[in-house]
Amino acid sequence: MIACRTIIGKGMPNRGGTAKAHGEPPGDEERRLAKEALGLPQEEFFVPQDVLQVMRGAVERGAERQQEWTRLWEQYREAEPKLAEQWELVWAGRLPADWDAGIPEFEADPKGMATRSASGKVLEALIESVPFLVGGSADLTPSNNTRTKQMQDIEAEEFGGRYVRYGVREHGMAAAMNGMALHGGVLPYGGTFLVFSDYMRPAVRLAAVMGLRVVFVWTHDSIGLGEDGPTHQPVEHLAALRAIPGLVVIRPADATEVAAAWRFTMQHDGPVGLALSRQNLPVFEGAQRDAAAQLARGGYILDDEANPEVIVIGTGSEVHIALEAAASLRQENVRVRVVSLPSWEIFAMQEQAYRDEVLPPGIRTRVAVEAAVSLGWERWIGAEGTFVGMHGFGASAPYKEIYKHKGITAERVAEAALRMLGRGDTEAEDAPIPGNQPVGAGHS
Secondary structure, three states: OOOOOOOOOOOOOOOOOOOHHHHOOOOHHHHHHHHHHHOOOOOOOOOOHHHHHHHHHHHHHHHHHHHHHHHHHHHHHHHOHHHHHHHHHHHHOOOOOOOOOOOOOOOOEEEEEEHHHHHHHHHHHHHHHOOOEEEEEOOOHHHHOOOOOOOOEOEOOEOOOOEEEOOOOHHHHHHHHHHHHHHOOOEEEEEEEHHHHHHHHHHHHHHHHHOOOOEEEEEOOOHHHOOOOOOOOOOOHHHHHHOOOOOEEEOOOOHHHHHHHHHHHHHOOOOEEEEOOOOEEEEOOHHHHHHHHHHHHOOEEEEOOOOOOEEEEEOOOHHHHHHHHHHHHHHOOOOEEEEEOOOHHHHHHOOHHHHHHHOOOOOOOEEEEEOOOOOOOHHHHOOOOEEEEOOOOOOOOOHHHHHHHOOOOHHHHHHHHHHHOOOOOOOOOOOOOOOOOOOOOOOO
16 A cells, blocks of 8 residues: 655645645635745746656657557457457447347246346356456355356456456445446446445446446345345335436346346446345246336336226336235226336336336326335326335345235235225234344345
8 A cells, every 4th residue: 555645735825734725726826825835937827848748759659659559450350350350349349249149038937036046047148148248246256146157257367257256345346347347348247235235336326427337236135135134135225226317227026037137238338237136036927928028118017907997016026016916906806907117217218108008197096016115106106106115124034024024015015006996994014023033144
């Protein structure tokens, strides 16, 4: 570490060494006195002659070196045409032909898989087909499913790998990814738990400010992570990340949506955050599986019937709760539409006609379900809508018990819809958690 001891505003007689040197313009008199103290001429804009000569020489030397590099490049392109073509593709940020051909198609499965696991399977294909994809994790590689079998680590004496073990450095990881994206030639992705996005938020924000192509893989995306407890269970994080202009947040509901999310992410010219589950989620089947390809529009009709009275909207793991609630409501002769809304940002990009097709303005009986705080949901459910989700922090217990305790269940969603239709009872209280576990039971 190199420590430089400096004096802020050195040379200014009245402001040197004070906060005013940083926060306020010096003014004409203070500037005159500073130049006098530093032995500089009183010209408005002054560049020393020796500095000017060095810089002009740098322009000439740069032009010569550019010509030399171009000559070497032409020789290389002639000797290695295929590698040269790949090099140009990488630096242009273009995806190879058939880059997504190997992305797996997930079979319908009621038991399903965690969306973090599905993401790992998609990455197995992408790492093979996209040579400039570079991954990493902030000391949570096995939990994030970010390192594929064929990847090699980047190490101190070996830079041929494509995986960075960042250590417990979420902010450093995101900042390094931003640097890689600015340099060009690579598309970086990095993983950690969603709750730890707080540590990397300044760098995530800068990625959005600069419109960089970086991918944040945030796993363990809700109370669904279970026994690790409220210190590790993100509650307010989705709302906070959705508030960053230019950042696309995607929370897939199943493995098929994960595949569609990665397809969108690889082609998007800007930062993307993927919020992925620890717990297994059923894999869609039939028409629902086919519909999941519409994730690229941010939101879509997953399950429907003619002239719906109620729209139930979910994201991620709670989409399955929405589907279960719809089945219950249909037993009460209620016509229901279920909308999967994995990305608010992508959905907001769509034309108004499509958004109105998915969420008709005339249907005001809307229930949203998400294992997070409600902030922002009024945009999609309106002033008359109902939100079923988190109203405080999580708890330590098996995830199914936490969901029941917090009232994030199909029964509560159905009850909310029936109340809005004037056919329901008052809202039930939270149930106790049996067998509450100690906070911070460990990572997995």
